[in-house]
Amino acid sequence: MNFEFNELARRLDSATVIINSARYHAELWIESRALARQVWNDSCSQEMESLYFIPLSQNWETADQSGGRVIENLQEVLARFNMFQQSAESHARAAASISSAADEFKSLTNHLESLRDSIYYPFRECARLRDETEDLLQQAEDICSEAGI
C-alpha cells in the first residue's frame, strides 16, 4: 500500500513556494504601480487606478486568499491522509492477524474433527467388548444351566 504521501507533500510544498513567488511578484507589481502613477498625470492616474489597478488588486487579493485557504485545506487533507495511513496500517495489521488466526482456527477445527473421530473409535470398541462380555457370560450361564448347576 503506497499512497505516495511524500510526493503529495512535496507537490503541496512546491505549490506553496509558487504561490509565495506569485505573491512576491504581486508585491513588485504593486510597487511598480507607484511608477505608473508618476508616469501619468493625476487624472489619468486616477482613471487607471479605478479602471485597472483596484480591480486587479482586489481580484488578486481574493485569488490569493482563496489560494491560501485552498493550501490550508489541502494541508489539513494531507494531515488526514497521514492519519488515514496510520489507520489503514493498523487495519492492515489487524486484518493480517485475523487472517493468520482464521487459518489457525481452520486447521485447529480440522484437528478437532479428527480427534472427535478418534474418540468415536473407543466408543465403538467399548460397545463391541460389552456385547462380547455379555455374550460370554450368557454362554457360561447356559452351559451351567444345561449341566444342571
Place this chain on the structure above:
Amino acid sequence: MLANLRPSCRSSRGAEFCLFNQLKRDDWFNLTSRSGVTTRLKRILYWMESLSQDIVPKESRFVRRAALQAELPRLLREAGWENREADLLQTRLLFAWGALDYWGCYGENFGLLRFGRAPIIVRGRHKGQIVEIDHAVPVAWAAGLFNHPANLIPLPFLSNRLKSSKLKPHDVEIARRLTAMGRLTKLELATVEQAYANGWNKPSSLRQTTADPPTGIVSVITGSLISVNSGSLGPLDPRVLVARIMESCEALDGMIARSHSADGEIVRVYSVFAEQASRLMRFARCRMDEAETDLETSRRAESDTEVWQDSRSDLWLKIENCTKEAVELNSVANNQVRRWRSTLQQMEEARREAEEELEKSNEALDEAEEELSDARNSLSEAESALEEARETTVCIGQDRDGNDINEPIDTAPYERQVEAAEELVEELEDVRDQAAQRVDDAEVELEEAQTRESAAGQAVQLAEEAKDRASACSDSAKSARLCGDELDEEILRLSNLANCIARHAEDSLLAARDSLEHTCEAERRTTEAGGLLQSGSRAFNDIFTAHHRFQADIETRLHALRSFDRPSSILASFR
C-alpha cells in the same frame, strides 16, 4: 472536409480535426494575450500526441514522430501556413512535441495539456518541475513575434527563470528566418542582433552592459537603442515614458505569469489531492467491507466454538457413560468369575465324593461277593454233607439174614444246615445285588459330577474371557477419556483463537471506521478547497480579463506616445 468532422470524436480523424482547429493561422495572429498563445500551443501538443497515438498506438517515439512528420505538412497547409513558414513551424512543433515526450509529460499529466494546463516533468534532470511555454526570442526584443507559434518553446520552470530575456544563437537564427518571411521587421531584427551582440546571450555577470534590457527604447527615427538612464532625456520624454510604462507592464506580466503559474499549480495539486481523496475513499470503503467480513468471520468462529463446546458436553457424557458401563461390566465379569470358580470347587468336591462313594460301593460289592462265595461254598459243603448223610447208614442191627440191618442216619440236621446255607446264600445274594446296585448308582453319580465339573470349568473359562473383554472395555474407556482431555485442551485453544479473532475484528472495524472518517473529512476539505479554488479561478479570470483590457489600453496609450514622438522623424524626413 476536416471542418465537417465532430471535434469530440476521439479517433484519428477527431484528433486531426482538433489539431487543425488549433493550428489555424488566422486564429493565431488574432491572439493578444500571453496565456492565449501558451494555452494554444499546449493544446496543439496535446492533439499532436493524440494523433500520433491514434495513428501508431504503442509504438516508439521515433515511429510516432515519423507519423507526425507525414501528417503535419498537410494539416499546416490546410490551416493556412505556407512554404518556409510551414516548414519552420513543423520543425518547431516537432521539437516541442519531442521535448515533452522526452520529459515524460505524455503520462499521467497528459490530460492537463488539453485544458492548457502545464504538465509536470516526470523524467530526466528537470523531474518535478512544471513545463512553461515561453518565447524563444523574448517579446522584449521582438514584439512582433508575440503570437507566432514558431517563436514558442517549452522550457522547464527553472530553466525558463534562468533564461529570462537571454538570447541564444538559434533564437537569433529564428528571428532571421521569420524576418525573411516578413513576420519581423528589419528594425526588430536589428534590435535582436544588437542585443545578442551586447551580451544578452550570457549570464548577467558577463554582460558588456549592466543596464536593464532597453524594453521598447528604440528610437523611431534611427532604430538604435537608447538607454533609459540617458542624461539627455527628460523624465517626461515620450521614450522615457514608454520605457517606464513598459517596465510597469513587465512587472504586471510577471505577476500575471506567476499568478497563472500559481493557479495552475494549485489546480494540479488540488486535482491530485482530489483524485487521491477519491481513491482513498474507495479504499476506505473497501476496508470497511473487509472489516465487516472480518466481523462475520469472528462471528462464525464464535458460533463454531459454541458448537464445539456443545459437542464437547455430549462427548463427555458419552465418555462418562462408557466408563461407567465398563466399570459395571468389570464388576459383573469379576463376580461371575468368582461365582463360577466357587461352583467349580463345589463340583470338584461332589465329584470326589462320588468317586469315594463308588469306591466304597465297589468294596462293599467285593465283600458281598466274597461272603456270597463263602456262603455258596458252605452251602455246597452242606449239600455234600447232606448227600453223604443220605447215603450213610448206621447198622442198627442185623436182620435175619444176618445182614446188618442198616438204617439211614438222620439227615435232618444236614438238611437244616443246607437250608440254613441256602438261606444265607439267598441273603448274601440280596446283599451283593444291593451292593452292585449301589456301585451302579455311584458310577452314575460320578459321571454326573464329572459332567457338572466340566461345565463349571467351561463357565469359569468363559467368565475369565468375559473379564478380559471387560478389562479391554475399560482400557477403551480410558483411551476415550484421554482423547476427551486432549479435545478439551484443543477446544480451549479454539476458544482463545475465537476471542483473538473477535478482538482483532473489533480493532479492524475501529481502524476501518477511523480510515473512513479521515477520508470523509479529507473529501469534505477537498470539496471545500474545490469551491475556494473555483472562486480563486474566477478571480484569476477577472485578473486576466482586466489584464487584457489593461494591455490593450496601454498599447493604445503607448501608440499615442510613440505618435507623439513621431514628429521628430517627420521633421527629420523634411530635413
